[in-house]
Amino acid sequence: MSLYQVQKFLYNLNREEKLQSRFREDKHATLATYELTDDEFTALASGDIGLLYVFGVNGQILMHYAAFLQIEWFDYLQLMRGGIDKHGPVRAGIYAMTGGGKQFAEAGKTGEES
């Protein structure tokens, strides 16, 4: 799993209009420049908001991607909930941090980059 790479792609996509155009024209070629697992590649190519949330993508990144995909607000929230129902709890990143703060202290090393 390469949450860092998934988020890096979305970070770039959210802020670069040229990349947005390239992605619209050829999703697979654009995604091929990032080190993604097959599941991550597919989730990004298909705009699977629920699975991306379960991967651990920060909502502040995912929300912008959903807006880019023209997903309405309440649909966006429901897609995340549906992702948890289908795939289980968030696997990494800031939303996976529980346990009295022990994991939080490690977040910089294992959360956003795991």
Next chain:
Amino acid sequence: MSLVYAGILSHAPGITGRAHLAPNAAVRDAFYACLHKQAAEIRASEAEVLLVVAAEHFANFFMDNMPAYCLGIGEKHTGPIEDSDWLKIEKTTIPGAPEVALKIVKSMLKSVDLAYSEEWQCDHGIMVPLHFLTPNYDLPVIPCNINCQGPPLTPLSRVWQFGQALRQACDEQTERIAIVGTGGISHWPATPDSGKINEDWDREFLQRLMNQDMHKLLAYVDEEVYSQAGQGGFEIRTLIATAAAARGPGELQFYSAELPIFAVGCTVARFEITA
């Protein structure tokens, strides 16, 4: 002194983007009225520059090189990065204040390890405040970011020192400077829990903030904040820094947890600026 205004306000994207979905229009409009009043107060202060202490959301900074603090020294800034129809704010160019910003950076570097950038793209964290405070984008803006999104985060004790350094830097300038800190209190933005607000926690925090109760403000720890106030609660850094810069007591002008569609307890306040 050149700091002529200090205040805080919420910046959640729903404030503009989902205004039409707010079922409680009276509360929404009362909130907007306070934001417009804040704009009038800033104009009345005759501020020449507006410095926005914000908590951006991966518009400029990512985990490949994440500064704890950064100031925008560019001649201009752009925004919003978000889809304009979604945020209900048109993409635009915002004038910067490069000379003043550079002087502030030089001053602050004496005590704070501050990054700077000549390129700045604004997300809703700055665009929503500007939409209300300077809707014609005719007031030069210095954007400032405190990393509140990608842990590890700067400790609150350092945030207070940052605010103090910012005040010192403003005091050294001849230009009239207004500061607004913009961040959420408790909120779980952009997650399935969006709309959840811990009003009791918010009101306790705001009481500490308005009272300039430094010891109680700095007593918060991130683990507790995350548990009680969500990951959005990390943005209290922007509000604490602004209080430290102002030094004087605050006046809470608006707070409401009755607009969950905006995904934050909507807040407007200003501080007295004291020596």
